[in-house]
Amino acid sequence: KFGGTSIGNADMISNIANIIKSHINKKPVVVVSAVGGITNKLIELGNTAAEGKGNEVFENIKSIHYQILENLSLDKLLISEDIEGLSKIINEIKNKGINNELLDSIQSFGEQMSSKILAAQLNKIGVKAGAFNSWDLGFLTNSEFGNAEPLEGTYNSLNSNIKNLDVIPIVT
Secondary structure, eight states: OBOGGGGSSHHHHHHHHHHHHHTGGGOOOEEBOOSTTHHHHHHHHHHHHTTTOOHHHHHHHHHHHHHHHHHTTOOGGGGHHHHHHHHHHHHHHHHHOOOHHHHHHHHHHHHHHHHHHHHHHHHHTTOOEEEEOGGGGTOOBOSOTTSOOBOTTHHHHHHHHHHTOSSEEEEO
């Protein structure tokens, strides 16, 4: 697992990719946090959007990720769906207000973007990797937004689905 502090910028992501590459024979499963500081910015974004604001925070989040992509010579389109999805949720919050489900959803975008960036960097250096949302691999939780717990069978499902992959999984 690589936490936000270790995924703070392009150089750190490049170093992480090299560490993973050096352990490729162990078939690692890599779990990533959001880029350092992004989770707090996403929470701030949700709260300011509930007040009808947040454009500056949103632009800052985009800028941080775009700068990392540029420094790694990766295409900005890599995270365009995430940026668009985050924008839609922010507009929903501006219109309807915030709740724990929307706040959880907003926070997930940090890991989604960092997993895509790391997977792309790995592929760039010759390591076949893919970015995966944990729920797409079978990680399911109860509906207690803000304090969810894994459902029974989740870890068996995760294990089974990961074993069937032919890439190094970079998981949210």
